[in-house]
Amino acid sequence: MDESLNLDPLAELITNYNELNSSVIEELDEEPSPLDFLRFVSRNTPFVIRGGAADWKATRTWNAAFLREYLSNESVNVAVTPAGNADAPTLHTDGSLVFAKPWEEEQPFPEFLDYVIAQETGNLPERSEVRYAQTQNDNLRHEYSTLFWDCQQDIPFARIALDKEPDAINMWVGNSRSVTALHKDNYENIYVQIRGRKHFVLLPPVCHPCVNEQLLPPATYYARPPSPKGVELALDPNTEPVPFAVWDPDTPETNTTAYSHLANPIRVTLGPGDMLYLPCMWYHKVSQSCDEDGICVAVNYWYDMDFSGPLYPLTNFVRSVYSQVDRNRNEKGGGGSTGEQNKRIIRSGSTVCPFCSS
Amino acid sequence: MDESLNLDPLAELITNYNELNSSVIEELDEEPSPLDFLRFVSRNTPFVIRGGAADWKATRTWNAAFLREYLSNESVNVAVTPAGNADAPTLHTDGSLVFAKPWEEEQPFPEFLDYVIAQETGNLPERSEVRYAQTQNDNLRHEYSTLFWDCQQDIPFARIALDKEPDAINMWVGNSRSVTALHKDNYENIYVQIRGRKHFVLLPPVCHPCVNEQLLPPATYYARPPSPKGVELALDPNTEPVPFAVWDPDTPETNTTAYSHLANPIRVTLGPGDMLYLPCMWYHKVSQSCDEDGICVAVNYWYDMDFSGPLYPLTNFVRSVYSQVDRNRNEKGGGGSTGEQNKRIIRSGSTVCPFCSS
Secondary structure, three states: OHHHHOEOHHHHHHHHHHHHOOOOOEEEOOOOOHHHHHHHHHOOOOEEEOOOOOOOHHHHHOOHHHHHHHOOOOEEEEEEEOOOOOOEEEEOOOOOEEEEEOEEEEEEHHHHHHHHHHHHOOOOOOOOOEEEEOOOOOHHHOOOHHHHHHOOOOOHHHHHHHOOOOOEEEEEEEOOOOOEEEEOOOEEEEEEEEEOEEEEEEEOHHHHHHOOEEEEOEEEEEOOOOOOOOOEEEEOOOOOOEEEEOOOOOOOOOOOOOOHHHOOOEEEEEOOOOEEEEOOOOEEEEEEEOOOOOOEEEEEEEEEOOOOOOHHHHHHHHHHHHHHHHHHHHHOOOOOOOOHHHHHHOEOOOOOOOOOOO | OHHHHOEOHHHHHHHHHHHHOOOOOEEEOOOOOHHHHHHHHHHOOOEEEOOOOOOOHHHHHOOHHHHHHHOOOOEEEEEEEOOOOOOEEEEOOOOOEEEEEOEEEEEEHHHHHHHHHHHHOOOOOOOOOEEEEOOOOOHHHOOOHHHHHHOOOOOHHHHHHHOOOOOEEEEEEEOOOOOEEEEOOOEEEEEEEEEOEEEEEEEOHHHHHHOOEEEEOEEEEEOOOOOOOOOEEEEOOOOOOEEEEOOOOOOOOOOOOOOHHHOOOEEEEEOOOOEEEEOOOOEEEEEEEOOOOOOEEEEEEEEEOOOOOOHHHHHHHHHHHHHHHHHHHHHOOOOOOOOHHHHHHOEOOOOOOOOOOO
């Protein structure tokens, strides 16, 4: 207790959380009851159910040939980027960091799938654009609705526990070139792997000070009409900057804050039929590897989070305190949120304000 | 959002919480299911069940005559204070604020009960000492165990939801002279009113900055051998000061912090047979009024709280941030946590650190 008084409160928060919570995800071998599930929700703590969706028709029957045939006449929305970096912090040509949004277009599903597979199996030039079907607009109940009956209509333990229907059910189809950058959603998320594997890196909401959220100017790839350079990036006109994490737990020495080294990420890989409970407001970075067909397919169920209670305002509070710390440090010449020099604020004597070092 | 950037994060936290949560307690007219109960636990939100224990044998049969007869040969631990201020911030004779612990002694239950009633019904001198049977050591399963069978052995919806037995079950017997000062417990609490009424003032954990927690020297009333002045108070030798709230939401202009005026207390009165869910870490002040016999009787069930998840470390974080704010303000001559002058820190421009006003 005495020792903690000399700690920066933000460092103390992350350290306390790490002491009270495991950085190894809990693994279940069957679906939890609604009551068991709500205990995880109540603790805002993830878990994985190994084989929880192993008997879904989707898990048993979907493969590249089946999907190509079943969706032979469908068009799907495809996110196109040069490097699989849809919705990710990206260096612009002028050297600044921007929030890169994909070029989006409708493509016949068979054409899209063949492209994804050809790229994964090495049959496209190395610098070919990356395509990812990743709309998060309830696509499994709309553009992919013919496939929806091969999946559960909802997740009963979640529906009963949360007393609500899913707000959106999404399907994700891509290859190992696509990576979803570290971000968070205001949803309780049940993520179900169907084909291939997804590799999650997870951080709890208290790790906000670790992720180096920056205000990034939004930019969008424009690729059509065809550009000789492939997809190109342009700043969006007249838009507000987007707050987005720029620290990547897989390159932990880059783009750090004074707190990044305190993060204790949970890493979990989902195989076919595995289900992940990803609690609301958890940061997650997701990469993927493909099945023998050269595809990676997942579906997820988003349930609205509960904004009442203390968690949401407390999470905002962490963000506000960190913002003040960061802003004051910058104004006093600390020079941005990145780099070694910030580590000096972690410990401070009682006569120095740890929030502005004055 | 822009506006909030100019707000002190602590003020923003309390304001956000108030906007997202009602200050009127939810009233149920029957026991919740374990799942419903866990939803309240998950939101760390209190509720009251009107008449939830109306059919308990205790509620139907306990009165002064019954208790006197039933416990005629029992001794009970009694807390003795001059003004009903057991475990309360109290002005010492030297004018300093101390944490006053009661004189405790064993008394035959009939003698104790007769005293409580005589005082309540005006049959004792006005300055008589106040007696309260308020041990919180699982007394209903020990010193009052003969009465325990008139109460539920646990609260099934809580036991099932929390997947644990009660850690302690306590009985409280006193009169309207006793008041339990604003404090918090690390327990999930089911409070059941049997006779008389209890008046709760409740504040959520995020209101820590409002309650003006101070480090108070502990002191104990010593009353035996009989003192001509009645019970007297003496500082405990060789003890650490106790952190304790000194703001009283019933005298909201006194002992304030810069944040006290932001508190939105929930007020709820329990009548006989009412049950209250008091979530862990909620501040509560409890006063009482008596039934026609001149007594007030309640029992409560304490279930260990879950320290995993984000709530406990986040609540400690609020406390740490507030401590830094308070300490820095004092060091810069702000002059303590009490008074008008502190209100100036609530709003600050972007070039002033709201944590130390430098």
